[in-house]
Amino acid sequence: MRKQFIWLLSLFVALLFVVTACSDDSEDTLSNEEGSDSDDGEEESGEVFTYNFFDASGPGEDINTSETTIGKMFEEETGVNFDIEHIVGDVNQKIGTMIASGEYPELLNAEQSTDAVIDAGGFVALNDLIEEHAPNIKKMYGPYLEYMKRDDGNIYIIPSGASHGYVKPANLEQGAWWIKRDVLKELGYPQPKTLDEYFGIIEEYVAENPQIDGANTIGFTALTHDWRFFALSNQPNHLAGFPNDGGIMIDMETLEADAYPDNPETERWLKKLNDINDKGLFDQESFTQNFDEYLAKITSGRVVGFFDYRWQVGQALDTLSEDEDPYNDYMGFPIVFDEEITDQYLDPVGFAASPGLGITTAASEEDQIRIIKFLDHIAKEESQKLITWGKEGETYEIDDDGRYYRTEEQIDTTSNTEFRDSFGFSYFEWGWPRMNGLYEDGNAVEPPKQPEVASLMYDDGDKEFLEAYEIETFTELFAEPEERPWYPAWDTPIETGSPAQLYEQQLDDLMKRKFPEIIFASPSEFESQWNDFKSSFETLPYEEYENVITESVKRKVEIHEQAQ
16 A cells, blocks of 8 residues: 555656646747747847848948947847948949849848849848738838839838828938038128029139139039939939939829930030030039049038039038038028929928848848848837937937927037947938838927927027028928829839830930030030930930839829828
């Protein structure tokens, strides 16, 4: 009997161990499952995964995202970071090498070569990844997800800039005709409205100041390097009262696209450049300088005026804004051909489906999931606020009504290039999944668009010019944008090898070859040079390009109307 009791007791203890072990295993398994399904995708092991991200959007310091404050926070929350490599040299050549070799970084922004990578099969389709692992991306992009689909129904690219309402910026972010402040002050704060008035100011100043700091004064310089040639070729569009739809004008009534390189507006623009070149006002290095040389020239103080987009020339203008001399900075104007034309330099609410980030075939299925979860984490509103506003109490404050603001000290800090780099603003505030407009609580996504911030951003130098022109913000001189549901037209996907794509390449080659000849020709030869360009242009398949853009514009308008 005693032996039986001992045997039963032993059996009971053994069973108890089994049950306890099973219970512990179940809890561990549940914990692991919950961890694998978390929004952030953080690994239970604490392992950190590093992926390569090639960013062709512009130059910059190569860095691992975890070396920034924001990037380190994201690494701790997701277990993922990225080695960012920026473009050096020719974008098409660099991306072309990737396509030829089939070797890609796991994450890629291919800029104007995006379509080529898609056509080569370099990007993976994101539809299922977004559906299964990216609820925040779905929420942020909403109806724009339909815009993001290519002809095959797949989404390959996640762009920046999902609009959530319109907020007029206090400071210029887009295109403008810039004039050095010192010039404006010396000439009594003139306010040019037309192209003739703009160049009249430049001509007057250069005549009185042929040299600046011992070097020849440059009346007007232009950016033409590589894919940035549009900074010279887009002007006829703007001068005629159209927004930045690229090399196309969209009829507001018919929605028909018109390629304007051979239009009277382009002839008028090139004729003006030919005239100022004859007067010695056009920079002779405009077609040979690279992007860095162009920026350096602007910061040198020798350039009187130029046209460009604030987001593109921001590095130079930011440097000048930090200068102790406020007159070395520039002020932008909404120049048009004739006074009766309403300018459209401020972007309307719109959505560009390309370029953007894409996950490439270099990423395994597990890598794809980790990366999409990282991007989804960035798409959370709390992450978006970190990316644009920073940390409460450090880079911004919140008042009793829930309004975000910055103190003057915080504005100075967040405007400092070194701080922006170390904190991560420089690397995360654009190019990744990103919204613009308004957050759900009514605060502006971008601090400079928040009235409470804009009112404090201006220093004494800024205030001098605001007062002189009787305005409260620098965008007050610019007209409100008209509604354009298709905006921008330039992001239309163009099939590689199609007549429309060949047109783009052939036009680029033609403009880069002929525009210098037209501008540098003697005035007596302008007409023959223009006619030669126009004859060459008419041999290009421009109608095929117009048809593709028109179809895309009408599709966007239809999607927009269905979403209302």
